[in-house]
Amino acid sequence: xxxxxxPPGPRTGAHPAAQxxxxxxxxxxxxxxxxxxxxxxxxxxPNVALLLVFVYRPLLESLYLSTMQWNLGSPVARxxxxxxxxxxxxxxxxxxxxxxxxxxxxATVGGALVLGLGxxxxxxxxxxxxxxxxTVAFAPYVLSGYAVGILWLFIxxxxxxxxSAVLGWFGVASPQWYTAEPWPLVMIIVVxxxxxxxYVALIYLAGLQSVPQDLRDAAxxxxxxxxxxxxxxxxxxLTPTTFFLTVTMLLASLQSFDVIRSMTSGGPLGSTxxxxxxxxxxxxxxxxxxxxxxxATVLFLVLLxxxxxxxxxxxxxxxxx
Numbered sequence: 001x002x003x004x005x006x007p008p009g010p011r012t013g014a015h016p017a018a019q020x021x022x023x024x025x026x027x028x029x030x031x032x033x034x035x036x037x038x039x040x041x042x043x044x045x046p047n048v049a050l051l052l053v054f055v056y057r058p059l060l061e062s063l064y065l066s067t068m069q070w071n072l073g074s075p076v077a078r079x080x081x082x083x084x085x086x087x088x089x090x091x092x093x094x095x096x097x098x099x100x101x102x103x104x105x106x107a108t109v110g111g112a113l114v115l116g117l118g119x120x121x122x123x124x125x126x127x128x129x130x131x132x133x134x135t136v137a138f139a140p141y142v143l144s145g146y147a148v149g150i151l152w153l154f155i156x157x158x159x160x161x162x163x164s165a166v167l168g169w170f171g172v173a174s175p176q177w178y179t180a181e182p183w184p185l186v187m188i189i190v191v192x193x194x195x196x197x198x199y200v201a202l203i204y205l206a207g208l209q210s211v212p213q214d215l216r217d218a219a220x221x222x223x224x225x226x227x228x229x230x231x232x233x234x235x236x237x238l239t240p241t242t243f244f245l246t247v248t249m250l251l252a253s254l255q256s257f258d259v260i261r262s263m264t265s266g267g268p269l270g271s272t273x274x275x276x277x278x279x280x281x282x283x284x285x286x287x288x289x290x291x292x293x294x295x296a297t298v299l300f301l302v303l304l305x306x307x308x309x310x311x312x313x314x315x316x317x318x319x320x321x
Contacts, residue, residue, distance in 0.1 A: 067079060067082070071288060072284070080290070084293070087294075096270055096271075105250065108253045109249045112196055112197060115193065116199075116200025116203075117201075138198035141196060146258045149258065150262050152194075158178070159174075184263075187263065188263055188272055192259050195259070200249065219232070250306060254274075254303060255303075260277050278295055279296050
């Protein structure tokens, strides 16, 4: 005899998660989400407003001005489209400006990372007066770049400066730091490194102090030398710090202005004119606001591209654990 199948009834042992949420819970969740949105708007809203007013609005205005032929103070502006960009890319000075910018940036970023790491390793040792040494090393970073440049002009003076006296002790004549290439560019690179070395060393020092001591002890027990421990244990754990410093120092070097302005004003013959200084020169000295805005747009695109490449390729080699 065929069995008669009764329709299935409600399961008494159903899991509570399978049941629809209670209306009171849905209302509580909606209230919680609205409250979180209100707090987000209150806390992030002022920052977003400031970014829109003081960052993105000037950026859009600069993009607009780059398509205009307009001089500072002139009541008339003429639309030229990409004319300013064509002039910038075809100018004979552009190649020299880009070369100077690349040399200055690579030298200051690479030098700061290498020298900063060495200084951080030295300041990480248990030496007397270590706290004072850290303060002295970091102090130049908080000084005005313009004041630092003026100070170092006296040090580099070929006849009466301290550098000339030190070189004289070894029987070496002082180079013509102000006039003979490539010494003006070397001079501003040295000053920029001196000013920012303490910042790099301080960030590296924080990274060194976060390296677990037991890993160093284990490497020492395995017979690794201090140099091998640094290369195989410490440096891989410092890759997040190195990545952060590479990004920040690269952006800062590309936008450097105050040291160049106070020491060489882009000279002699444009040998120390970087892209950032050219934007200032064209916009505020020559009064060509449209042309300067085109240069500023190029600088923005360079910064954007460099940052994107670093985030895309360099960050893959960063070890966060």
